[in-house]
Amino acid sequence: MSRICLVCQNIDCKSRGSEQLMTELQKRVAARGLEDVEVKPYMCFGACQEGPNIVLYPEKNWYAQVKVEDLDEIADHLAGGPHVKRLDTIDSSLKELIYQLLDTGVL
Amino acid sequence: MEGVLFPRGVAEGREGLKAYVARGGYQALAKALKRSPEEIIRLIDQAGLRGRGGAGFPTGKKWQLTREATGEPRYLVMNGGEDEPGSKKDRVLLENLPHLVIEGTILSAYAIGAAKAYLYINARYDIAIRSIGDALAEAKAEGYWGENILGGNFSLDLEIFPAPHNYVAGEDTAVLEVIEGKKPLPRQKPPFPVTAGLFGKPTSVNNVETLANVAPIVRYGAEWYRKFGTAESPGTMIFSLDDDVNRPGIYELPFGTPLRYLIEECGGGMRGGKKIKAIMPAAPSSAYLPPEKLDTPLDHNSMRAAGSSLGCGVVRLVAQGSCIVEEVIKISEFFTAESCGQCPACRMETNTLTALLKKVQGGQGGPPVLEQFGKIIAFNKGKGFCNLIAMPGPPIESALKLFPGDFEAHLATGKCPVQ
Numbered sequence: 001m002s003r004i005c006l007v008c009q010n011i012d013c014k015s016r017g018s019e020q021l022m023t024e025l026q027k028r029v030a031a032r033g034l035e036d037v038e039v040k041p042y043m044c045f046g047a048c049q050e051g052p053n054i055v056l057y058p059e060k061n062w063y064a065q066v067k068v069e070d071l072d073e074i075a076d077h078l079a080g081g082p083h084v085k086r087l088d089t090i091d092s093s094l095k096e097l098i099y100q101l102l103d104t105g106v107l
Numbered sequence: 108m109e110g111v112l113f114p115r116g117v118a119e120g121r122e123g124l125k126a127y128v129a130r131g132g133y134q135a136l137a138k139a140l141k142r143s144p145e146e147i148i149r150l151i152d153q154a155g156l157r158g159r160g161g162a163g164f165p166t167g168k169k170w171q172l173t174r175e176a177t178g179e180p181r182y183l184v185m186n187g188g189e190d191e192p193g194s195k196k197d198r199v200l201l202e203n204l205p206h207l208v209i210e211g212t213i214l215s216a217y218a219i220g221a222a223k224a225y226l227y228i229n230a231r232y233d234i235a236i237r238s239i240g241d242a243l244a245e246a247k248a249e250g251y252w253g254e255n256i257l258g259g260n261f262s263l264d265l266e267i268f269p270a271p272h273n274y275v276a277g278e279d280t281a282v283l284e285v286i287e288g289k290k291p292l293p294r295q296k297p298p299f300p301v302t303a304g305l306f307g308k309p310t311s312v313n314n315v316e317t318l319a320n321v322a323p324i325v326r327y328g329a330e331w332y333r334k335f336g337t338a339e340s341p342g343t344m345i346f347s348l349d350d351d352v353n354r355p356g357i358y359e360l361p362f363g364t365p366l367r368y369l370i371e372e373c374g375g376g377m378r379g380g381k382k383i384k385a386i387m388p389a390a391p392s393s394a395y396l397p398p399e400k401l402d403t404p405l406d407h408n409s410m411r412a413a414g415s416s417l418g419c420g421v422v423r424l425v426a427q428g429s430c431i432v433e434e435v436i437k438i439s440e441f442f443t444a445e446s447c448g449q450c451p452a453c454r455m456e457t458n459t460l461t462a463l464l465k466k467v468q469g470g471q472g473g474p475p476v477l478e479q480f481g482k483i484i485a486f487n488k489g490k491g492f493c494n495l496i497a498m499p500g501p502p503i504e505s506a507l508k509l510f511p512g513d514f515e516a517h518l519a520t521g522k523c524p525v526q
Binding site for chain 2: 043046097100103
């Protein structure tokens with residue numbers, strides 16, 4: 001199974017630059033040769049106030065309030081580097097709900 | 108059947124001032140102005156009038172809270188934003204019985220001590236707006252509203268306010284935002300409008316049908332009113348039937364009338380002689396009932412006991428041979444489109460429910476997908492500024508409970524089991 005990076009593209013995250021984040025993350029993933037990683041849009045994680053939100057799956061890492069300058073660290077994490085702790089601020093019950101949804105494999 | 112609002116239980120054309128006065132119209136106003144506002148509130152409380160906009164909140168209590176709240180001036184808002192799919196009761200009342208609605212509005216303003224009332228009407232209802240506009244001119248000429256009504260001390264200004272036609276614009280606090288010149292976005296509550304409503308002042312927001320009940324109660328008394336309906340839901344309610352039945356229309360029935368009577372006697376049964384698969388007593392946001400519940404009385408308590416709700420009386424039917432998955436997708440898409448988007452939880456819930464339903468429709472995923480619906484709905488319960496977040500839940504969860512086979516068939520084949 002390939003790995004995915006879901007970048008929220010709903011209105012709040014978009015208004016905070018998530019479209020650019022998605023394009024920039026795709027570039028960084030390509031630059032690192034991570035062919036098994038797909039960067040995809042997602043409809044809404046329900047954490048708009050802490051957007052833009054990016055979720056890595058199946059790793060189940062959720063990065064909130066992501067800025068362009070954070071993307072290298074996120075891409076490094078995907079390439080085997082350390083988890084970016086300072087961006088991991090989302091409530092665990094919301095994480096659990098979203099991860100269960102992603103586990104169904106349909107979204 | 109005799110009604111409180113429509114003399115014969117069905118709408119029969121526009122009633123002008125002359126005809127309304129000939130059957131006792133505006134007598135309630137003359138009577139009320141000789142009594143104290145507190146007495147009118149007590150009377151409405153004794154009659155047991157409950158809001159007809161969907162929540163069924165006791166009207167007398169709402170008025171009392173508004174009257175007792177600190178702050179001047181107080182406002183009354185008649186909520187005719189009506190944008191529920193299939194609901195047309197408020198439009199018909201505004202078009203056909205404008206003076207009944209206006210007299211009720213004046214009485215309500217007197218009871219809460221408001222000097223200004225806004226008549227908030229769906230902007231698409233041009234006939235209703237014209238009807239109310241004409242009636243306002245007629246009533247003002249007779250001194251029923253304006254300065255020193257009927258020569259007394261009470262003065263009231265009335266103003267029509269066109270409402271944007273989207274679902275959320277009918278939510279009480281979104282109504283207030285619109286009148287204040289802002290976008291139709293619900294406010295976080297508390298504070299409730301009764302304490303801090305329009306321009307931050309105590310405000311009572313009442314549905315058109317609720318206000319239409321006020322003049323008859325004041326004219327004939329609480330005891331007369333309680334001859335209709337049940338002890339906890341006194342009076343009558345207007346129910347809307349769409350073209351699922353042979354005779355679509357709106358029907359005024361006493362609370363407690365069996366659902367079967369509405370569908371079979373009033374509506375003439377399902378169109379095309381079809382059999383009923385499911386009933387939604389308060390479309391689009393109530394739980395479905397199976398046909399075995401057709402004898403459930405149409406009142407708040409009975410509907411709750413049966414597992415559904417009464418809402419604002421838009422009764423929809425699903426025919427046997429229809430797929431419930433397709434039905435709930437339409438409902439879920441409606442709430443996704445109508446969610447105003449300001450609350451993250453609502454945005455996530457409505458989008459996710461619709462996306463998941465579409466995956467089920469297309470046969471993607473297995474039984475674990477079906478388990479997600481309840482989890483999403485439970486997670487978001489009580490979140491959000493308004494009640495829209497609670498609306499997709501009952502249709503989806505009841506559909507899953509009553510007709511699991513339809514969902515399983517979609518998952519198994521990716522096709523609709525009935526097509």
